[in-house]
Amino acid sequence: MNNQDQVETEVSPYIPSARKSIHHHEHCLFSNRENMGRYGLNAQQDERNLLPSRHEQGTDEVDNVMSKYARQTSPVPVRQKRNKKKNRRNSLSVSNQECTDDDDSDSDDFAHQSLPSDFFKVNNSTSFSETRTRTQIHRNEEYNSFESQSEDYSITKKSTPQKTKSCNYMLLLFGVVCAIAAFYYNDITEAMQGKNSIHNYNQVNFKKDMNYLGEKYKINDNSILEVQSGISTILERNDTGxxxxxxxxxxxxFDIAQFINFVEDTAATAARYLRNDSTAVQPTVIHSSELNMQSHSELMNEYRLEVAKTGVMLVKDIDRIPSSLAMAFHYFCDEYNPLVAKSAIFFTLNLEQCSNISEPKSTHNEIEKCLAKKWSSVPKDNIKPLLSRVVNVIIDVTGV
Structure with missing residues (x-):
């Protein structure tokens, strides 16, 4: 072994270690992963075997940048200049000193720069500039709108006197028209009422004409009053009589012609009143001697529609009505179920034709006896109802 090998053996190379973890892993279930770092995994395992005290203390160091909480960022990025010289983490320094606060700040700055919040800082700065631009444009638009409204208000203020004059002229014209209409209102109303009442025939006109007929033909007031009340009742009840x-x-x-004229005029007046028509409404006139029907139903069908139109049927000389046709008047004179509603049936009877009466009298009993003799062929069950309906209101005009 040469000298170089001896030196390498005596001086072990420096193995960089990770900084302390911010979390405590004393009771962590995954203790085998606590020394995971970017450098020196195998060396850390050997060192842990050599120094069991460090393992027992649970101060394993993990270089995990994301283990720290991200700093809160403000909308405006503000960076503080650091005068300190930053130490590179991958430096080859052989210093065995532990990580200091400067290293923490360095790591924090590095982590802060790598966080996604930096991206939002730039976006927030851009959006803030755009917001200021839009706000300025909006203020300019409001200012222009205010100027246009001021111009419109000035124009409107100038045109107000002209509109006021026009309104005054219109009010003056309207007042003149109202004054003219009020002046001629009564005349117009009377003219319209007169026009509408040309063909109307009310109760006042009816009573007036009936009184005139009583004076003209010298009929007593009781007889005229009976006719008036009887016709008015028919109109109110919408039945017949x-x-x-x-x-x-x-x-x-006795003047027979005068009598016939009175009855015909009374029938015409009643017809106008029942049909509310002042025109020359002529009643339906039946001459008993001219009837040639075979049954009473034919008589009913012959005159039913005509009576409904005129409102009054005048039957002259009822004592000459054949017995076969007499039952037709049982239906025409039915008050409860009339053949023609709102209609009046007028009969004339010459008491001289009642030969069985020694002293003819205009009473219900005497007239019923006279007609019962004339209609002897009518069944007994039908003759009494027929007579009670035909002989209803008696108007004695023997003094005419």
């Missing part, structure tokens, strides 16, 4: 006008042709100073 019968009126029988009796006279005696043997009476002194």
């Amino acid at each position: 019968s009126f029988i006008f009796v006279y005696n042709s043997r009476s002194v100073d």
